[in-house]
Amino acid sequence: MTTQPMRTPTADGVARAAAKIAELLPQTPLLEAEVNGAKVWCKAESLQPIGAFKIRGAWHRLSDLSAEERARGVVGVSSGNHAQGVAWAAQRLGIDATIVMPVDAPQVKLEATRAMGANVVLYDRPGGEDRDAVAQRLIDQSGATLVHAYGDPWVIEGQGSAGIEIAAQMAARGLEGPSRIVVCCGGGGLAAGLALACPEAEIVPVEPEGWDDVAHSLASGEIQRVAPDAPPTACDALQTPATWPINFAILKERCTFGLSVTPAEVRAAQRFAFAKLHLVLEPGGAAALAAALAGKLALDGRTAIMLTGGNTDPESFARVLSGHD
Amino acid sequence: MTTQPMRTPTADGVARAAAKIAELLPQTPLLEAEVNGAKVWCKAESLQPIGAFKIRGAWHRLSDLSAEERARGVVGVSSGNHAQGVAWAAQRLGIDATIVMPVDAPQVKLEATRAMGANVVLYDRPGGEDRDAVAQRLIDQSGATLVHAYGDPWVIEGQGSAGIEIAAQMAARGLEGPSRIVVCCGGGGLAAGLALACPEAEIVPVEPEGWDDVAHSLASGEIQRVAPDAPPTACDALQTPATWPINFAILKERCTFGLSVTPAEVRAAQRFAFAKLHLVLEPGGAAALAAALAGKLALDGRTAIMLTGGNTDPESFARVLSGHD
Numbered sequence: 001m002t003t004q005p006m007r008t009p010t011a012d013g014v015a016r017a018a019a020k021i022a023e024l025l026p027q028t029p030l031l032e033a034e035v036n037g038a039k040v041w042c043k044a045e046s047l048q049p050i051g052a053f054k055i056r057g058a059w060h061r062l063s064d065l066s067a068e069e070r071a072r073g074v075v076g077v078s079s080g081n082h083a084q085g086v087a088w089a090a091q092r093l094g095i096d097a098t099i100v101m102p103v104d105a106p107q108v109k110l111e112a113t114r115a116m117g118a119n120v121v122l123y124d125r126p127g128g129e130d131r132d133a134v135a136q137r138l139i140d141q142s143g144a145t146l147v148h149a150y151g152d153p154w155v156i157e158g159q160g161s162a163g164i165e166i167a168a169q170m171a172a173r174g175l176e177g178p179s180r181i182v183v184c185c186g187g188g189g190l191a192a193g194l195a196l197a198c199p200e201a202e203i204v205p206v207e208p209e210g211w212d213d214v215a216h217s218l219a220s221g222e223i224q225r226v227a228p229d230a231p232p233t234a235c236d237a238l239q240t241p242a243t244w245p246i247n248f249a250i251l252k253e254r255c256t257f258g259l260s261v262t263p264a265e266v267r268a269a270q271r272f273a274f275a276k277l278h279l280v281l282e283p284g285g286a287a288a289l290a291a292a293l294a295g296k297l298a299l300d301g302r303t304a305i306m307l308t309g310g311n312t313d314p315e316s317f318a319r320v321l322s323g324h325d
Numbered sequence: 326m327t328t329q330p331m332r333t334p335t336a337d338g339v340a341r342a343a344a345k346i347a348e349l350l351p352q353t354p355l356l357e358a359e360v361n362g363a364k365v366w367c368k369a370e371s372l373q374p375i376g377a378f379k380i381r382g383a384w385h386r387l388s389d390l391s392a393e394e395r396a397r398g399v400v401g402v403s404s405g406n407h408a409q410g411v412a413w414a415a416q417r418l419g420i421d422a423t424i425v426m427p428v429d430a431p432q433v434k435l436e437a438t439r440a441m442g443a444n445v446v447l448y449d450r451p452g453g454e455d456r457d458a459v460a461q462r463l464i465d466q467s468g469a470t471l472v473h474a475y476g477d478p479w480v481i482e483g484q485g486s487a488g489i490e491i492a493a494q495m496a497a498r499g500l501e502g503p504s505r506i507v508v509c510c511g512g513g514g515l516a517a518g519l520a521l522a523c524p525e526a527e528i529v530p531v532e533p534e535g536w537d538d539v540a541h542s543l544a545s546g547e548i549q550r551v552a553p554d555a556p557p558t559a560c561d562a563l564q565t566p567a568t569w570p571i572n573f574a575i576l577k578e579r580c581t582f583g584l585s586v587t588p589a590e591v592r593a594a595q596r597f598a599f600a601k602l603h604l605v606l607e608p609g610g611a612a613a614l615a616a617a618l619a620g621k622l623a624l625d626g627r628t629a630i631m632l633t634g635g636n637t638d639p640e641s642f643a644r645v646l647s648g649h650d
Contacts, residue, residue: 049357051603274639278371279605318642
């Protein structure tokens, strides 16, 4: 996309984003939990005002726009959490926001985005319509700035601010920073940001089964796309067809492997978060925890697990709680 | 009870408890929410390690015991959250703990208490057995120290430490302390502690319909008991027959009135916390929020609402989420 900014995200940018965000939002809690006998540190980004970490990148991006750019508005593309992040930041800064969302986005996310004053344009995800093309048409018409959900240096830096908080919260408990951060992964914006924020930590991206294009990209060394016949997934927030070069350039240097989790593993993680942490997690927000619970990686006392979002319908969550699988 | 310590809880005691607790437990978040168009501040005590604020008073009490007292053990009486608080503190300090719990306590609370190593003695609450008498027999046998769930100066001071955190968290956002604290109320330990912690705040206790003995006590100026034919309530944590003089001495000076909430109002608050805050609240933990949502008191921008606990069975919570009442 011609309007895509091409600068490289940096650790300094993450630090600057973290300082801006600290003025605006209290730290989300870093909750201790025991997983398979090991102590882990759960970063509850589901407790952000919009129920997801996406508020970080959106705020860093929008608050850095010039007055002229602000006047032309912004366009976001998202299944719902980035949508709410952009809508929240835009409302606060007085910027017009248009969000391109799939027709099958969760109802709660559509409603919340509209409630924050954003204009929502739907596209036909199940029918294979290209969301980036829809966004580009809007940008061509208005001159608005694209705020991509992950392929944007400001967005990557903003998401990374969560890693700055984790390191500070662990230090306050007398611990070195995280040895490893297990992170729910869609396009790889958060994973890349955390890699910049925590240079000593191993970054482990976790994706839904069949949507593990980042894992395959890491294994092959080149960006891979999700197969056209990928199975349906409840993890709508992680349902991205491919990562972008700006993300992959960071991830391939810092991730040795990626993991995938099954629908049953995700539901088990949602139930664990309910019972042990008293948190509501959406399926995509529970993927990293699911991998840990399923024993898919070694846990030491300095492993951080990102709980990335909590925007789910009550009916879906009730079914998860009632399920016996 | 002869072993009941008779000193008066003090604001200095609250400050000392807060300092001890700050060394041990991170602050629970103070989450912003919009209730009926007004901004309120929700103190998420459901995110404590035991899922409830009761960890505060139990820690202050047990950590102040002498070596000799510790060796004789402690006895607690609780439907479940205080039980877990005492069990958690006892395990950490290497003290034997016996908890007198009702046979109809929620299964999750019984299991969690036992999992922390406490010895659980059941009593027949539905049959009218007197739990304090059961506890007294145990104390007569062992010389253990009673850790009452609310009628204890250390417990009151410890619970009050939440108010110190609220004031600090509001100050960090440039606000004066809370003008009013709306608080779920069983025996009145938390309400009394908050009154000591925040001398400028109005304290509004909220009880389940039919279990509003504190409201009646405030109205009449004398301690009233719950009627023998009180209706069943899902708010097991607030199901106390009467407050104690040590609590009421504080409450009658600081509370002008108490409120009660219906089962439907409590369920609506649980659903609100799910959807807007992404928190799991047990019925008794949602009572204060229920009163605010039901429009039972005026809200200004400095009203704090205590979300006191999140220990609920998945089946019960799923029914609440699915309900249409």
